[in-house]
Amino acid sequence: MRRCIGCMTSKEKHELIRIACYEGRITLDESGRAKGRGAYLCRHSKSCWEKAYKKKALERSLGTTIDEEQKRELFAQLEQQDER
Numbered sequence: 001m002r003r004c005i006g007c008m009t010s011k012e013k014h015e016l017i018r019i020a021c022y023e024g025r026i027t028l029d030e031s032g033r034a035k036g037r038g039a040y041l042c043r044h045s046k047s048c049w050e051k052a053y054k055k056k057a058l059e060r061s062l063g064t065t066i067d068e069e070q071k072r073e074l075f076a077q078l079e080q081q082d083e084r
C-alpha cells in the first residue's frame, strides 16, 4: 500500500502512479522502478494531481522545486496515461 500525496489515502499500488525525481528532472514513472525519489498520486484523479501541486506536496515529497514547464509536461503525461 502506498499513499497518494493529493488525497492522502492509502491505496493498492496499481491504483496509483509514481512520479520520480532524478537529478532535478520530474518524470512519470510508469514502470514504478525509475531511479530517484518517488511520490505517488491516484492514477485517475485529476483533482489529486492538482491538489498535490497546489499544496506543494509533490515538491515536498520529491525534495525539489517544479517550474511551470515541468508541471505542464507532467500533467500532459498524467492525462495521457489516464486515457488508457
Ligand SMILES: [Zn+2]
Pocket (backbone or CB within 6 Å): 004, 005, 006, 007, 008, 009, 041, 042, 045, 048
Ligand atoms: Zn489521491
